[in-house]
Amino acid sequence: MNKRNLKGWLYLLPAILFLGVFMVYPLIDVFIYSFEEGYNSASQTYYGTGAYNYSYVLHDPYFLQAIKNTFLLVIITVPLSTLLALLISVALSSIKALKKLYQTIYFLPYVTNTLAVGLVFMILFKKTAYSDGLVNLVLQLFGRGPVDFIDGPYWAKMLVLCIYTIWIVMPFKVLILTSALASVNQNYYNAARVDGTSRFRIFVRITLPMISPTVFYLIITGFIGAFKAYSDAVALFGTDLNAAGMNTIVGYVYDMLYGNGGGYPSYASAAAIILFVIVLTITCINLLVSRKHVYYS
Amino acid sequence: MKIVLEHLTKQFPARGRKSRESVTAVDNFNFEIPDGQLIGLLGPSGCGKSTTLNMICGLEKPTDGRILFGEEDVTNLPPENRGVGMVFQNYALYPHLTVKQNILFPLQNLKGKDKLSKDEMDRRVQNAAQLVQITELMDRRPSELSGGQQQRVAIARALVKMPRVLLLDEPLSNLDARLRLQTREEIRKIQRATKITTVFVTHDQEEAMSISDMIVVMKSGVVQQIGKPQDVYDSPVNLFVARFLGTPPINVFEGEIRGQKLYIGENAILDAPGISDQQVFAGIRPEGFVLDKNGPLCCQLGGVEVMGRDISVVSSHAASQAPAIRSIISSESSIDLSSKTIRFAVKPNKIFLFGRETEERIYL
Numbered sequence: 001m002n003k004r005n006l007k008g009w010l011y012l013l014p015a016i017l018f019l020g021v022f023m024v025y026p027l028i029d030v031f032i033y034s035f036e037e038g039y040n041s042a043s044q045t046y047y048g049t050g051a052y053n054y055s056y057v058l059h060d061p062y063f064l065q066a067i068k069n070t071f072l073l074v075i076i077t078v079p080l081s082t083l084l085a086l087l088i089s090v091a092l093s094s095i096k097a098l099k100k101l102y103q104t105i106y107f108l109p110y111v112t113n114t115l116a117v118g119l120v121f122m123i124l125f126k127k128t129a130y131s132d133g134l135v136n137l138v139l140q141l142f143g144r145g146p147v148d149f150i151d152g153p154y155w156a157k158m159l160v161l162c163i164y165t166i167w168i169v170m171p172f173k174v175l176i177l178t179s180a181l182a183s184v185n186q187n188y189y190n191a192a193r194v195d196g197t198s199r200f201r202i203f204v205r206i207t208l209p210m211i212s213p214t215v216f217y218l219i220i221t222g223f224i225g226a227f228k229a230y231s232d233a234v235a236l237f238g239t240d241l242n243a244a245g246m247n248t249i250v251g252y253v254y255d256m257l258y259g260n261g262g263g264y265p266s267y268a269s270a271a272a273i274i275l276f277v278i279v280l281t282i283t284c285i286n287l288l289v290s291r292k293h294v295y296y297s
Numbered sequence: 298m299k300i301v302l303e304h305l306t307k308q309f310p311a312r313g314r315k316s317r318e319s320v321t322a323v324d325n326f327n328f329e330i331p332d333g334q335l336i337g338l339l340g341p342s343g344c345g346k347s348t349t350l351n352m353i354c355g356l357e358k359p360t361d362g363r364i365l366f367g368e369e370d371v372t373n374l375p376p377e378n379r380g381v382g383m384v385f386q387n388y389a390l391y392p393h394l395t396v397k398q399n400i401l402f403p404l405q406n407l408k409g410k411d412k413l414s415k416d417e418m419d420r421r422v423q424n425a426a427q428l429v430q431i432t433e434l435m436d437r438r439p440s441e442l443s444g445g446q447q448q449r450v451a452i453a454r455a456l457v458k459m460p461r462v463l464l465l466d467e468p469l470s471n472l473d474a475r476l477r478l479q480t481r482e483e484i485r486k487i488q489r490a491t492k493i494t495t496v497f498v499t500h501d502q503e504e505a506m507s508i509s510d511m512i513v514v515m516k517s518g519v520v521q522q523i524g525k526p527q528d529v530y531d532s533p534v535n536l537f538v539a540r541f542l543g544t545p546p547i548n549v550f551e552g553e554i555r556g557q558k559l560y561i562g563e564n565a566i567l568d569a570p571g572i573s574d575q576q577v578f579a580g581i582r583p584e585g586f587v588l589d590k591n592g593p594l595c596c597q598l599g600g601v602e603v604m605g606r607d608i609s610v611v612s613s614h615a616a617s618q619a620p621a622i623r624s625i626i627s628s629e630s631s632i633d634l635s636s637k638t639i640r641f642a643v644k645p646n647k648i649f650l651f652g653r654e655t656e657e658r659i660y661l
Contacts, residue, residue, distance in 0.1 A: 062413075087574075118522060183388075185389070187385050187389040187393060188389050189390075190356055190383075190385065190389065191383065191389040192353070192402075193356065193375075193376050193452075194354060194356070194376045194377065194381060194382070194383045195375065195377065195402060195403035195406055195458070196376075196377025196403070196406045196407075197377075197402075197406050199408070201406065205391075205394075205402075208389060210392075210393070211389075252378055273390040295392070295393035
């Protein structure tokens with residue numbers, strides 16, 4: 001290794017050290033735990049090795065529920081939030097008056113504490129002894145009976161979780177998309193106008209391809225973020241998510257480690273590895289699809 | 298299609314706290330562009346030439362005045378209904394589309410009774426591509442093309458919808474010097490072939506002079522002079538136009554009219570019959586100097602620049618506005634470089650007089 005190379009590694013050392021200790025090592029460790037049956041972190045012992053942990057987790061109804069919840073959340077919120085964010089940013093970039101004000105308003109949820117937002121959603125949706133919640137009040141105006149969104153039927157709870165998630169992730173997407181839209185050279189629009197291009201066609205044929213790298217970035221990070229959802233469910237349904245039937249994969253991992261019946265690092269590791277494989281697969285599919293539809297200048 | 302500009306005026310509203318006055322970008326522009334001509338709008342940056350072009354195109358709305366294409370008033374028509382083709386300074390080719398898709402784009406916008414069949418579209422795209430000689434580049438992306446090729450694609454895209462008027466905004470400014478020469482010939486040829494009334498904007502006087510049927514010289518939003526390039530060069534109406542046209546630029550001296558003669562320094566250079574005594578600027582074109590041992594204009598010799606066919610003599614004179622006077626002399630003449638001074642006679646048709654205050658031309 002020559003001197004210059006050595007110098008390079010020296011500069012990289014702090015980052016490598018931190019990444020190694022806090023990312024690479026735990027990753028490998030989790031992978032190993034997931035194959036060790038009944039690992040006990042206090043005594044550092046285990047009974048044997050094999051795929052039993054995976055078999056257990058995949059047969060655990062709570063885990064299957066968590067998988068179902070997580071997938072539903074991903075499939076509903078990622079496309080919807082991206083689409084809504086796109087609509088809002090296009091609207092924002094086409095208005096002149098009060099633009100700054102609207103931008104601020106749309107960005108506010110991003111800087112609002114998750115639990116504070118959870119509280120607001122409680123007021124909106126929770127049925128208490130005194131009130132059925134704001135949404136139910138509105139529903140009653142249309143003659144629909146009160147629905148218990150927090151402790152009631154599954155679809156109602158999922159609906160609230162999805163609305164909540166979309167509301168939380170949208171501001172960031174709006175922010176990023178607004179700046180992407182602003183960076184499209186005005187000359188392209190002028191050229192399109194002179195050629196008599198309809199507004200819809202300008203959007204589909206010019207604007208979208210121009211901002212496609214940004215949209216793609218938001219979709220990828222959106223998928224990953226939604227798969228890792230946990231705190232949003234806790235904010236709405238409390239810590240006992242299994243009982244509420246609203247657990248997510250990350251929630252399941254957490255419960256296995258520290259939850260009520262906790263202390264099962266082997267099961268937690270197996271579940272974490274399964275999540276890792278899912279996210280990896282989805283991201284790879286995304287990358288493959290993007291090759292055709294994303295234009296990089 | 299002739300284009301008539303009547304009292305065309307564009308004011309931009311004041312912006313911000315600093316400037317409360319609105320800016321007049323174009324002031325009372327009157328001009329009738331004859332059918333099928335190539336017109337160069339010429340002026341320094343900020344003179345309003347691009348704004349004028351954008352108003353003809355429809356991207357900017359005039360504050361006052363009218364624009365007519367033929368007999369039709371298009372002042373309030375949006376750009377897509379005017380039948381104009383525009384080539385933008387940076388070409389504005391859609392980077393994610395191939396050359397063919399770029400040229401096809403305007404045709405795909407046509408709706409209703411104007412809608413073309415696929416074969417007709419292909420035929421038109423082929424024709425436009427042939428005209429600008431890019432048929433072998435059809436499947437490339439703009440980023441894979443040279444500047445000159447991109448320029449041609451942009452022209453093809455503007456021509457494919459068969460516009461009534463072709464507009465070019467600084468069409469050559471993004472090209473290197475050699476390509477510029479070649480492309481301007483190309484533009485001239487295409488314009489001749491299509492006979493579309495064409496207006497182009499440039500700050501390069503050489504570019505405008507070389508290919509335009511007529512040039513319009515503008516300054517601070519006001520038209521200074523309109524005419525055939527040679528006429529404007531041979532008879533500028535004021536000092537600005539005289540200075541703006543010609544390379545090397547005109548040499549300007551501070552002079553004086555005394556007793557119906559023009560004096561530069563001590564010597565009478567020229568007869569100026571019928572002109573009252575006053576302070577003037579005298580502009581002499583570089584080719585207006587003639588080597589003459591007994592000539593009236595005596596300058597300090599600085600050096601000689603060889604330019605092949607001609608030589609450029611660099612000298613100085615106390616009355617000259619610029620530190621260096623450049624005169625173009627045939628390379629066959631011999632110059633004694635050891636001599637400190639050099640004497641010139643002046644061709645009377647290459648010297649122009651301007652009022653010292655007004656800078657307007659004083660005709661002899």
